Amino acid sequence: MTEPLDPDEYERPRPTRVGPVRVRVPAKINLHLQVGPLRQDGYHELTTVYQAIGLYDELTARPGDTLTLTMEGEGTGELPLDGSNLVIRAARALAAYTGRQPHARLHLRKHIPLAAGLAGGSADAAAALVACDVLWDTNLGRDELAHIAASVGSDVPFLVLGGTALGTGRGERVSPVLAPPHSWHWVVAIADGGLSTPEVYRELDRLREAGLPLTDAVPPEALMAALRQRDPEVLAAALANDLQDASLSLWPALVDTLEAGLDCGALAGMVSGSGPTCVFLCADSRHAMAVADELGAMNVARTVLTAAGPVAGARVC
Numbered sequence: 547m548t549e550p551l552d553p554d555e556y557e558r559p560r561p562t563r564v565g566p567v568r569v570r571v572p573a574k575i576n577l578h579l580q581v582g583p584l585r586q587d588g589y590h591e592l593t594t595v596y597q598a599i600g601l602y603d604e605l606t607a608r609p610g611d612t613l614t615l616t617m618e619g620e621g622t623g624e625l626p627l628d629g630s631n632l633v634i635r636a637a638r639a640l641a642a643y644t645g646r647q648p649h650a651r652l653h654l655r656k657h658i659p660l661a662a663g664l665a666g667g668s669a670d671a672a673a674a675l676v677a678c679d680v681l682w683d684t685n686l687g688r689d690e691l692a693h694i695a696a697s698v699g700s701d702v703p704f705l706v707l708g709g710t711a712l713g714t715g716r717g718e719r720v721s722p723v724l725a726p727p728h729s730w731h732w733v734v735a736i737a738d739g740g741l742s743t744p745e746v747y748r749e750l751d752r753l754r755e756a757g758l759p760l761t762d763a764v765p766p767e768a769l770m771a772a773l774r775q776r777d778p779e780v781l782a783a784a785l786a787n788d789l790q791d792a793s794l795s796l797w798p799a800l801v802d803t804l805e806a807g808l809d810c811g812a813l814a815g816m817v818s819g820s821g822p823t824c825v826f827l828c829a830d831s832r833h834a835m836a837v838a839d840e841l842g843a844m845n846v847a848r849t850v851l852t853a854a855g856p857v858a859g860a861r862v863c
């Protein structure tokens with residue numbers, strides 16, 4: 547006969563976390579971004595390959611009597627901290643899903659610039675989901691978090707996942723790309739200002755109405771093969787971004803940034819997502835540092851830095 551359980555064993559209250567929960571979340575770039583036609587719901591059908599790169603925001607969640615957000619770093623004073631902020635929207639979405647009160651004191655340390663095509667806002671939303679899930683002891687799995695993430699924004703599920711992943715639908719359906727472990731080395735040229743993602747998509751629709759052809763909706767096989775081969779020259783030839791024409795149309799000086807990166811010896815350059823950040827693929831970390839040094843001196847970007855990918859998505863640290 548087994549001993550009956552000591553009632554304390556199962557009546558013991560679940561531990562509530564009183565200490566802060568700190569979550570680090572990366573920026574994303576799109577190695578391949580194929581934009582289909584405009585859908586009825588105002589989104590475009592996408593086939594994209596995301597990669598999370600080592601440029602991070604950090605979100606700290608503490609217990610609180612209401613839901614508050616404070617911040618420091620990139621965008622402080624510009625970014626609204628009210629219910630329109632994706633962090634607050636994500637915390638509320640998790641609370642609604644789990645039946646919790648959305649009470650937390652959230653603090654964001656931002657390094658990822660705003661409206662840069664690096665999904666900084668979506669990254670912060672992913673961080674809020676992961677942090678509040680721990681703070682509130684709701685313990686959802688990554689799949690459930692990704693489900694809530696999709697209701698907050700198209701890129702948010704990827705930033706919960708991280709790594710390199712194929713995104714379909716409006717970008718919210720993500721599955722990891724299987725490839726042998728390898729670090730890709732990027733130079734990231736951050737512009738002095740931002741571009742609105744909806745405006746860039748609208749500009750693409752306008753250019754297409756004016757005759758810019760739709761690209762064929764095929765899975766990015768060459769890119770997948772390049773990732774498996776771990777050959778930067780092959781990957782360089784397979785990078786593609788349908789939003790680039792629209793970003794360049796709205797911000798023509800980015801052509802100079804792209805040319806400058808190639809002049810500095812990068813293997814390839816492209817606009818990241820909806821821009822205006824430009825990213826340059828390099829052969830290895832030393833090459834990336836050399837390109838970044840030279841590009842930084844050319845005055846074609848506000849900040850030039852290096853970042854490797856893929857890295858993990860939003861994680862408690």
Ligand code: C5P
Nearest residue numbers: 588589590592699700716717743744747
């Ligand atoms: O999903 P998210 O809120 O991040 O998207 C921001 C905007 O980008 C959308 O309102 C839409 O204008 C545009 N978008 C799009 N098609 C997608 C993703 C985003 O048109 N697949």
